[in-house]
Amino acid sequence: MNRKYIGIHLKDKKQLTENKKIENFIPKRVKISLKQHIGTKAFPIVKEGEEILCGQVIAIENFSPNIHSSISGKIEKITEGFIEIKNDYEENKVENKKIKIDTINKFINLLKEYGIVGMGGAMFPTYKKFNIPNGKKIENLVINAAECEPYLNADNRVIIEKYNSIIKILEFIKKLFNIKHIIIGIEKNRHEAIKILENSNKKKLYKIKKLKTIYPQGAEKQLIQSIFNKEIKTLPIDENIVVLNISTCYAIYNAIFNNKPLTKRVVTISGEAIKEPKNLLVPIGTDIKELLEYCKINESKVYKKFLGGPMMGVEIDKNSTIIKGTNGVIAISKKEANIYPEKECISCGRCVDVCPMNLIPLKYVEYYRRNQLGKMNEYELNKCIKCGCCQYICPVNQPLMKAIWTGVNYKNN
Ligand code: SF4
Ligand code: SF4
CATH class of the missing domain: 1.10.110 (Hydrophobic Seed Protein)
Known part of the structure; x- marks a missing residue:
């Protein structure tokens, strides 16, 4: 018999940045990883010394979304894993041809071409989610706004500040795929975002599923279990469900309506070792050290630094940069980490x-x-x-x- 999943309650520490508006961050240079998606690494198609425009394709791989430059400037170095670009601060952008997206095929091609991946951390190529197998259809589009890791507010701020854009893209996808229901899964303590969702004149477009504040439930399978009260063993599409993260929706909006590839994302910089925690719109490839200095890190207080939240995030090392799935940069102190000595297992279960x-x-x-x-x-x-x-x-x-x-x-x- 399956045990019912109950999750755990964490001290969420969201208050450090939940009211901080998204600010733009402009880095001196970027070091863009060639692995911005699940799957094989992309290959550079540019050369050292080349002048690059923001939004220009710099690396490709046959079955993966393209990788674009997130700033304009000069390519300083290309290594096994990265393309490094020095910012010229000109913000010269590629003039992309405006394409009318009126078929599913055109939509899927655009998502691949414009580098869209799952931005909740998984970095699964989004175009593959919409490549629906024969005999299946999207009946339920689930929007994942369950940002259940402590400290993170990136998705929360996207709902609050980019709500109209989110609505526009949801209307577009619903019509294109003839979707029956859109369900927004959000934790019940995200009061400001819920108020916006509930008070909107577009609220008939979606249902809001207020979730308990438990961890983890941002992963697709847990979210589906929380919303539909059923366990899925295979892929969501086998149950005619597609799950999209809220920041991914915003990236799709920019691709379809603003003709912009995915080159930036909102990142929460937080933790007790950060003097000025913020939510920043950050170019992909930004150096973590530069970001942390901007938010006035107190290095003497740092116990651990993570890309993502402290539960599922990875510890920051010298090669860490912002990638498309990075929703947070968190620096915690020893006090927050609550360290206590290791003892023998007491078989408590x-x-x-x-x-x-x-x-x-x-x-x-x-x-x-x-x-x-x-x-x-x-x-x-x-x-x-x-x-x-x-x-x-x-x-x-x-x-x-x-x-x-x-x-x-x-x-x-
Ligand atoms: S880390 Fe793995 S083993 Fe531990 S609780 Fe999570 S799923 Fe279970
Ligand atoms: S059973 Fe052992 S390893 Fe598991 S929580 Fe208890 S003490 Fe820790």
């Missing part, structure tokens, strides 16, 4: 209780300690979504996530 995928996380630590990493697969490590709930709840600080990542990397090598 709490990690099992909170796991949204019904796994047995303590087994991963057991096999990690015995150096039997291959054995983790017997306990369905492949189903782990790396949400960090097991780590968060463990009363004796067992190295659960360290064990999980070691097992995942072992499997991938």
Whole structure:
């Protein structure tokens, strides 16, 4: 029998930036990763020394969305993984030809050409979501506004500040695909955004599903479970559902109505080690150090820095830059991290209780300690979504996530 998923309640710390309006950030240079999507890395189609326009295609891959320059300037360096461009501050843009998007094929091609990927973190190529298999149709379009990681407000600010654009693109997609229902999934404590959604004269376009404030539920499968109260084992489209993140909707709006490729995104810069937390509209490829200095980081207070939220985000290293899936840059202090000493597992079972995928996380630590990493697969490590709930709840600080990542990397090598 399946256990009912209940999730965990986190201190969300959203108040640090929830009322901060989106500001533009202009970097000195960008270092654009060639991996801006799930799948194979893209290949550069430009050369070192070349002058580049903002919005120009700089890297391509047959089955993936294009990668564009996010600023205008000169290409300084091309390496295995990055294209580095120095900003000339001219903001010269590519003049894209305006195309009338009146068929599904044209829509899908434009999403690929304009580099649209899932901006909630997964970076799945969006054009593939709309490539509907024969015999299926989109009955329910679910808009993912469940930004359940602590600190993050990027999606929240997009709803509040870009609401009219979101409506325009939802009307467009609904008509193009003849969709029955649009459901916006949003946590019930996002009061300002909910007020805008509820008071709109366009509210007949969508239903609002107010979600409990639990973590995790931003991942597609948990969101579908929270909204439809059903567990899906395969892809959402097998249930005639497509899920789109709210920032992705805004990127599609810019592609269709403003003829703009995806070159910028809203990022929350927050955490107790940041003196001036903000929500910034940031060019893809912006250096994290430059962003953190702009928001006045207090390095002496930093315990850990993450790209994304502190639960599912990845720790920042010297190569970290803003990519299309980066919704936050978070610097937490030791006090916030709530560090306590590691002790032996007391078999309390709490990690099992909170796991949204019904796994047995303590087994991963057991096999990690015995150096039997291959054995983790017997306990369905492949189903782990790396949400960090097991780590968060463990009363004796067992190295659960360290064990999980070691097992995942072992499997991938
Ligand atoms: S990180 Fe993996 S094992 Fe741990 S709670 Fe999340 S899904 Fe379960
Ligand atoms: S929560 Fe920690 S102590 Fe409890 S069973 Fe899991 S690993 Fe062991």
